[in-house]
Every structure is written in C-alpha cells, then in structure tokens.
Amino acid sequence: MLSLTSFEMTNPITASAPAKLILFGEHIVVYGEPAIATALDKRAYVTAITLDEKKIVVRSKNLGNEIEASFKEQTKDPVVRAAQVALEKTKANKGVQVEINSEIPVSVGLGSSASVSVATAAAILKLFSEKEPSKFEIMAVAHEAEKIAHGNPSGIDTAITTFGGTIFFKKGEIESLGAPQMEIVVGNTKVPRNTKEIVENVKKIIEDPRVAYNLFTISSIVRRAREALLRSNLTEIGHLMNKNQEFLRALGVSSVELEQLIQVAQQAGAYGAKLTGAGGGGCMIALTDSPEKIQDVLNKRGAEAFVVKTNQAGVRYE
Numbered sequence: 372m373l374s375l376t377s378f379e380m381t382n383p384i385t386a387s388a389p390a391k392l393i394l395f396g397e398h399i400v401v402y403g404e405p406a407i408a409t410a411l412d413k414r415a416y417v418t419a420i421t422l423d424e425k426k427i428v429v430r431s432k433n434l435g436n437e438i439e440a441s442f443k444e445q446t447k448d449p450v451v452r453a454a455q456v457a458l459e460k461t462k463a464n465k466g467v468q469v470e471i472n473s474e475i476p477v478s479v480g481l482g483s484s485a486s487v488s489v490a491t492a493a494a495i496l497k498l499f500s501e502k503e504p505s506k507f508e509i510m511a512v513a514h515e516a517e518k519i520a521h522g523n524p525s526g527i528d529t530a531i532t533t534f535g536g537t538i539f540f541k542k543g544e545i546e547s548l549g550a551p552q553m554e555i556v557v558g559n560t561k562v563p564r565n566t567k568e569i570v571e572n573v574k575k576i577i578e579d580p581r582v583a584y585n586l587f588t589i590s591s592i593v594r595r596a597r598e599a600l601l602r603s604n605l606t607e608i609g610h611l612m613n614k615n616q617e618f619l620r621a622l623g624v625s626s627v628e629l630e631q632l633i634q635v636a637q638q639a640g641a642y643g644a645k646l647t648g649a650g651g652g653g654c655m656i657a658l659t660d661s662p663e664k665i666q667d668v669l670n671k672r673g674a675e676a677f678v679v680k681t682n683q684a685g686v687r688y689e
C-alpha cells in the first residue's frame with residue numbers, strides 16, 4: 372500500500388489525450404445508431420497540481436488566460452466542470468490548478484474539448500487517488516463536462532479520446548476495431564461552427580419519415596464501413612465516405628464551403644471525402660494514397676489542410 376508521503380510525491384500529474392475524427396455516422400450516433408471514430412496524432416496535455424486553497428484554477432497556454440472557480444458553482448466551462456466532478460469523486464480536500472497545452476485546433480470538429488476534458492479528468496483523478504483510475508472512470512467524468520460543451524452528446528468523442536485506436540460506437544457499446552493506420556487529409560474550411568446548434572437543428576427534423584429513412588441508410592453505411600475497415604479495403608472505405616456524405620448533405624448539415632473542398636478532393640483522385648463531426652463548417656476529410664497532392668489542392672482552394680495519422684493511443688500519463 373502507498374504511504375501518504377509517496378502519494379504526495381506524485382504531484383504534479385500530466386495526462387494527455389488525442390484529437391479524434393468521426394469517420395462515419397456523425398449525428399445518427401446521437402439517436403442510438405452506430406458510428407466509427409479514430410484517434411489522431413495530435414494531443415492535448417493537461418498538468419494538474421494541488422493547491423492548498425480549496426479552489427479550481429484553469430490556465431490555458433493556448434488562449435493565454437486563467438479562470439478561477441469554486442468546487443460547487445454553476446459553470447459554463449467544460450474544463451472547470453471536469454475538475455469539479457473529478458474533485459467530488461475523489462473527495463479531494465485541497466484545490467487544484469490545471470494547465471492546458473494543446474496541439475488540437477479548436478471548434479473545427481476534431482474533438483478538442485473532449486480531449487481536454489478527458490486529460491483533465493485523468494490528471495485530477497490520479498492526483499487525488501492512490502491508484503490509477505480506470506478508463507471508464509475517466510470517461511464518465513469527461514462525459515459530464517461534454518454535456519456543457521454539447522448539450523446532448525452521444526459520448527463518442529469522450530469514448531474515442533479515452534480508449535484511442537479506432538472504435539465502432541453505439542450508445543453503451545464500444546468495440547475496438549483492428550483497423551489499419553491510415554493517413555487522412557483534413558481540410559479546415561475556417562468557417563466556425565456550433566455543434567450544439569447543429570445537433571439541435573437535426574433534432575427538429577428527425578421525426579420526419581423521410582429523414583428517418585436517411586438515418587437508417589447512414590446506419591447501414593456505417594456497418595458496411597466497419598467491414599471495409601476490418602479488411603483494410605481503402606477503395607470501399609472511400610466509396611462509403613462519399614455515400615455517407617450524400618446523406619449528411621440531405622440531413623442539412625453540410626455547407627457550400629465543405630461541398631467545394633469535398634468535390635476538389637474527389638476530383639483530384641481521393642478514394643473518398645466527407646465532412647467530419649457536426650458539419651455546418653469546420654473540417655472535411657479525404658482518404659487518399661497521395662496525401663501531399665490532396666493537401667496541396669485543398670490549400671490552393673483556400674483551405675487550411677494538414678495530414679493526420681489515425682489509430683493512435685488514447686488517454687495516457689506522461
């Protein structure tokens with residue numbers, strides 16, 4: 372058993388968690404249908420250290436700001452919420468300061484808020500416990516924080532960020548897929564988007580029978596994509612990305628900017644392309660065997676394009 376002295380010596384704790392991409396099934400996953408997500412090689416790092424005063428201090432190196440909050444106050448900040456829930460779970464009798472240092476672009480659909488919440492939960496849970504928390508404990512704390520960021524999150528962002536790899540997710544079920552590591556080109560439209568608002572817009576139309584048909588078609592695309600990923604069949608994965616995009620467009624969550632970049636990538640020979648995450652703006656993704664070429668054509672069309680590697684590690688201690 373650890374003594375109190377060796378427990379104190381674990382202060383500070385740094386945890387990191389990856390960015391994510393939804394490869395298939397965004398939006399329908401909110402209604403209990405499946406989706407597939409993968410963890411990327413861009414991470415958010417959070418260092419937690421105890422404070423003698425019972426308060427929460429959140430410092431963001433990226434934003435260059437500092438927030439101070441109490442253990443119980445109502446908050447609109449997901450990181451403060453993650454800290455509050457983790458402190459409550461560990462019955463902490465000290466305060467905490469967390470410092471965020473993230474490589475993940477914010478508000479573009481790459482799961483930046485989930486990554487920071489997961490890394491914060493992991494760092495604080497370990498700081499105030501004698502044993503390492505389980506991934507399920509970390510995910511449960513981060514899910515509370517995500518409710519502030521997204522309203523009614525399906526849980527897929529916190530699940531992929533916690534477990535890493537590539538997962539087939541349905542509410543309550545997480546299947547780790549032995550999927551290949553792929554290079555994917557991400558094209559940021561630079562148009563800001565609001566996940567909460569877009570998810571609410573979809574909710575307004577989801578009861579319409581024509582939309583329900585759309586939902587079931589995407590669901591079957593996701594299941595076929597699971598098989599294609601397990602067989603590493605890039606042509607089929609790309610074809611299914613194009614199909615998923617057709618139905619996302621019909622759901623009203625695409626945009627002119629996203630459509631332009633998707634078409635440019637498809638015409639330049641990508642296996643497939645689609646929006647990722649909530650849509651409305653943010654990022655599109657393209658699967659290709661020539662990532663530099665696709666990155667280049669997207670940049671020429673005014674996107675901010677970069678190449679990411681899929682299937683990376685989930686939350687971990689540094």
Ligand code: MEV
Binds near residue numbers: 526
């Ligand atoms: C956001 O990354 C994905 C959505 O499906 C919302 C959710 O799953 O909570 C749009």
